[in-house]
Amino acid sequence: MTDVNFKPDQPPLGRGADKSRTQQPEGSDTDGADTLSYDLIELLFFAYRDFTGDPDDVLAKYEFGRAHHRVLHFVDRNPGIMVTDLLGILRITKQSLGRVLKQLVDAGIIEQREGHHDRRQRLLYTTERGHALAVDLTSLQQKRLERALIGLPDGSDEIIRRFLLQMIDPEARPQILQLIRSLYDLKD
Amino acid sequence: MTDVNFKPDQPPLGRGADKSRTQQPEGSDTDGADTLSYDLIELLFFAYRDFTGDPDDVLAKYEFGRAHHRVLHFVDRNPGIMVTDLLGILRITKQSLGRVLKQLVDAGIIEQREGHHDRRQRLLYTTERGHALAVDLTSLQQKRLERALIGLPDGSDEIIRRFLLQMIDPEARPQILQLIRSLYDLKD
DNA sequence: AGAATTAAGTCAATATGACTGACGTAAATT
DNA sequence: AATTTACGTCAGTCATATTGACTTAATTCT
Numbered sequence: 376m377t378d379v380n381f382k383p384d385q386p387p388l389g390r391g392a393d394k395s396r397t398q399q400p401e402g403s404d405t406d407g408a409d410t411l412s413y414d415l416i417e418l419l420f421f422a423y424r425d426f427t428g429d430p431d432d433v434l435a436k437y438e439f440g441r442a443h444h445r446v447l448h449f450v451d452r453n454p455g456i457m458v459t460d461l462l463g464i465l466r467i468t469k470q471s472l473g474r475v476l477k478q479l480v481d482a483g484i485i486e487q488r489e490g491h492h493d494r495r496q497r498l499l500y501t502t503e504r505g506h507a508l509a510v511d512l513t514s515l516q517q518k519r520l521e522r523a524l525i526g527l528p529d530g531s532d533e534i535i536r537r538f539l540l541q542m543i544d545p546e547a548r549p550q551i552l553q554l555i556r557s558l559y560d561l562k563d
Numbered sequence: 564m565t566d567v568n569f570k571p572d573q574p575p576l577g578r579g580a581d582k583s584r585t586q587q588p589e590g591s592d593t594d595g596a597d598t599l600s601y602d603l604i605e606l607l608f609f610a611y612r613d614f615t616g617d618p619d620d621v622l623a624k625y626e627f628g629r630a631h632h633r634v635l636h637f638v639d640r641n642p643g644i645m646v647t648d649l650l651g652i653l654r655i656t657k658q659s660l661g662r663v664l665k666q667l668v669d670a671g672i673i674e675q676r677e678g679h680h681d682r683r684q685r686l687l688y689t690t691e692r693g694h695a696l697a698v699d700l701t702s703l704q705q706k707r708l709e710r711a712l713i714g715l716p717d718g719s720d721e722i723i724r725r726f727l728l729q730m731i732d733p734e735a736r737p738q739i740l741q742l743i744r745s746l747y748d749l750k751d
Numbered sequence: 752a753g754a755a756t757t758a759a760g761t762c763a764a765t766a767t768g769a770c771t772g773a774c775g776t777a778a779a780t781t
Numbered sequence: 782a783a784t785t786t787a788c789g790t791c792a793g794t795c796a797t798a799t800t801g802a803c804t805t806a807a808t809t810c811t
Contacts, residue, residue, distance in 0.1 A: 413701070413705065414724070414743045414744075415708050415720070415723070415724065415727070416636075416701065416704050416705070416708070417640075417739070417742070417743050418724060418727035418728060418731075418739075418743070419611065419614060419727060420633075421727075421731045421735065421739050422727040422728075422730035422731055423607065423611045423730075424654075425730060425731050425732045425735070426607060426730055428732075440766090440767060440768070441767090441768085442767075442768055442769085445608075448604075452605075457787075457788095458787070458788060458789090459786085459787060459788080466612075467768085467769070467770090468769075468770065468771080469788075469789075469790095470769085470770080470771090470789095470790080470791095471768065471769050471770075473788090473789070473790075474767095474768085475767095475768080490787090492779095493778075493779070493786090493787080494777080494778060494779090495776095495777065495778045495779070495786070495787045495788065496778095496787065496788080497787080497788065497789090513601070513604065516604050517601065517604070519730060520603050520604070520730070522729060523726050523727075523729035523730040524726065524729075525729070526725075526729075527722055527725060527726060528722065531722045531726065532603070534715055534716065534719045534722055534723070535603070535722070535723060535726050536602070536603065536606060537714075537715060538711050538712065538715060538719065538723050539603070539606035539607060539609075539610040539711075540606060540610075541710060541711035541712075541713070541714075542610035542611075542613060542614055542707060542708070542711040543606075543609045543610050543613050544613045544616075547609065547613070551605070551606075551609050554605065555602045555605050555606070556602075628795095628796060628797075629796090629797085630796075630797060630798085645758075645759095646758070646759060646760090647757085647758060647759080655797085655798070655799090656798075656799065656800080657759075657760075657761090658760095658761085658762095658798085658799080658800090659797065659798050659799075661759090661760065661761075662796095662797085663796095663797085678758090680808095681757090681758080681807070681808070682806080682807060682808090683757070683758045683759065683805095683806060683807045683808070684758065684759080684807095685758080685759065685760090
């Protein structure tokens with residue numbers, strides 16, 4: 376255990392930190408709305424890290440990474456999605472998707488079928504195995520979300536949903552609402 | 564514009580998707596608590612992506628990436644932090660940090676000073692430039708957070724803060740609460 | 752005082768996920 | 782018939798991360 380990396384029982388941080396210029400980097404106001412969202416930045420960072428950490432462990436067994444997870448997730452949620460649309464969702468390039476997708480197809484996780492009307496299309500579906508894996512990963516994340524909602528007042532999930540939606544670039548929201556489907560009533 | 568990548572005004576997704584096995588991947592319950600957190604997964608994905616997107620654009624001008632941002636952020640928030648503690652926060656290896664840190668030091672963004680009591684330590688501080696950059700990036704993210712809180716009922720930020728904290732692995736929470744300082748009252 | 756531990760840095764090799772830009776092919780649309 | 786679209790592919794590059802081993806200096810433990 377020479378190389379330190381994961382230290383759960385670590386002593387408190389910043390013990391020796393001096394206080395020359397600390398705490399209020401953004402101005403001289405006395406702890407107003409700015410400090411408010413300051414810690415949200417960090418909470419979001421840590422929360423998201425742990426949120427993606429759960430699936431990562433499972434994926435490692437398959438020698439897949441986070442990129443595979445994202446593709447698998449959106450294909451499983453949108454069976455028959457076109458490659459082009461998937462690119463639009465993920466905002467990556469064709470080449471990046473290409474490699475990941477090929478690996479998933481080779482591993483029997485995702486299946487490509489020719490479009491019914493348009494034979495250029497390679498519509499994407501999860502196989503049974505792929506679907507099972509997707510469910511696995513999703514339920515890990517769901518469990519974490521459910522745990523996180525425990526003890527919060529009624530209606531908190533609605534607030535959180537609206538918050539997250541409003542975090543998204545306004546131009547992208549319509550697409551995402553459409554993608555998520557079950558959220559139409561959130562449109563304001 | 565042959566290669567598609569960033570498509571803000573794109574037509575709706577999943578037009579041609581068929582409905583063979585869709586919507587309810589995780590079981591046969593009639594739209595209960597599972598579907599509830601299902602869309603949270605996706606909202607979190609998109610929200611976090613846009614959240615990190617703002618600083619990315621600024622960092623690109625400096626030829627820095629997200630890794631630099633994370634280091635800069637936590638050094639700025641914890642002046643005089645030790646390398647070891649920073650590794651613990653970021654959960655990356657010494658080697659990964661090393662390169663990024665060196666670039667930041669070379670660019671005059673971060674400064675290393677010898678520990679007062681322990682001369683092995685290289686305590687980390689932002690320079691004036693570095694601090695300015697950190698503030699710049701932070702305020703972008705703050706603005707997004709503030710926009711996201713608009714229109715939500717009173718006390719929503721408290722709910723969101725508690726939600727995010729509970730998303731974090733329980734073992735990691737004490738450290739993070741300590742790190743974030745202004746959140747002690749959130750401890751339940 | 753000597754041994755063990757800690758803080759930090761470094762070397763080498765490797766993997767993943769992303770990028771740009773150009774090109775090809777088949778099918779559909781105009 | 783020409784153009785556009787959907788998809789795939791080649792070649793090269795970059796950023797961020799990894800593992801494992803090793804060194805140096807300083808501190809702490811026995």
